[in-house]
Amino acid sequence: MIKKPYRLLAIALTSITTNSLLAQDLTYSADLLTQIRDASRAVPGALPTSINFVKFAESHRTYSVVIEDGGEEPFISARTAFQIVYQDGSVMIDAGMDETVHQFYGFGRVEPYWPERNQMVQDALRQANMILITHEHGDHIAGVIRSDIRDEIASKTILTKAQVNTLIDSPQLPEIGLTENLAAKYTVIDYDKFLPIAPGIVLVRAAGHTPGHQIIYAQLETGMEYVFIGDIGWSLDNVIEIKPRPQSTINRIGEDPQALVTQLTWLNGLLKENLLVIPSHDDSLLFKYAAEGLLNDSFIIH
Template sequence: MTGIKKYIAFVTLFLVSKTYSQGIDYNDALLSKIRIASNSVPGKFASEIHYIKYAESPRTFAATVDGGDEKPYIQARTAYQLIYPDGTVMIDAGMDKKVHEFFGQGKVQPYFPSANDSIQKALLQAKKIIITHEHGDHVAGVLRTKHYKELAPKTIVTVQQMHTLSTKPQMPELKIDSSQWNDFDVVDFYDILPVAPSVVLIKAPGHTPGEIMVYTKLANGKEYIFTGDVSWSYIGIEEKKQKPAGQIKRIGENAEQIGFELNWLNQLPAKGIQLLVSHDDIVQPELLKKGIIKKGLQLN
């Protein structure tokens, strides 16, 4: 890493803490702006969204959404794939078993190695990889793999995500050093950023400083937003309920920011947008049955 690059990385790390908490207006004007921006990258739109579950964390609704009861709730660990005529784009990257065990906190939880192997193959063939946020179940598949040198250059990460991974990672296994900033496609933007035909990143800090949501419109005209971890369930969005207070404290979430995002997401289905909640394991199987998303990743 050259001296000037080290200096730029240092200045970026210093300044980012002053910018990631910026206020974004989540309203109809933002949606209009996203829809316009989705046409700014030339190329044919994706035709399908594929989905895979590679692990589970058994919990309860009480541990998932504020005011929930003790009924079981499976927190699915997932990744998504956009299918284009000339390639694919991956959204999130899975994780290895060691990182999975971190989430179990000493308890053995279901992990599907063959599904994570499929994610690794899909990442290798993808034209781009988008990371919704800095937590291990979303980014470890790029950071902790023998294919790191092949995957990192096509992985889009925000300055805020890199800042977290550099200075305050969720676990030691995710920590990166300043030289690795050059390995990735690092982007910085205020509220939205188009990155592929009809794919727009949306800043959504709160769960983590670098959380983003992802908008896409398929060739058939249907619109989707991948909501990341703004909520862990569709119920949280439908009822505009945040995570339980204990989880908010444990994670270090910014509840005020998440509140604005939940209010906005709650309105979007009425505007024709299908939400895709990463950790849901109740509604997403129904979406599979209806053919709204496809099961399994498309591999060459």
């Protein structure tokens, strides 16, 4: 049972003011990890205890569109949301999407979608203390924009100024567009390089895939460190090989390839530091982590 449903949110919003000096203009380097680790202790409170995920849909691709010089082997792109669990609450990363938005990603194909799993995401959003969004694409953010409970969850949904600007000026699809009035319902923040947002959780700016893309760092009470990289790479292979998507995919999405390579290089270094790097869409990797007990493949719903 969540005894204090808004405790984490209140602490985090305080930290945006009191720890503003921690958001410095830094390069992606080994020193940045040290500073992020220090920042993860800036918001007082017990660290999270576990991390869960739900796959609510999937899209079928080939590695030729996932990674530079990729072949025609099939790649299952999992559509996911994550739940970081505390003793007295939870923080969500990403928000799911309804089936109408899911169809946009099928490019005319009918692909698997499980409404009962997306409803589980909605239930988790409703009970969460805070909702964080890796970036402003429909499969990550539609669940807080096109939701029956939008007015209930908007104020605890933390969006960055860059994310909101994209959603107002040039949304990926019309269904996820925001107006100025709608944007005002959400909690909008702005930071330079990184920002502690909850006990053990730090936002790290990572524009490139989209203008508002961010990495989310989380440390559990066990000391295990997780790095949610959103769509910097769809596969862990992007990180291991330091290769972005092919030029055709980069052009279709409108990515900044130089920024992505810089981020992939830094993330590759984190692998050597034994941090758990989590791409949102790497289906086989996510279930491998689940089999190893590093993630749980279901949400806790009270």
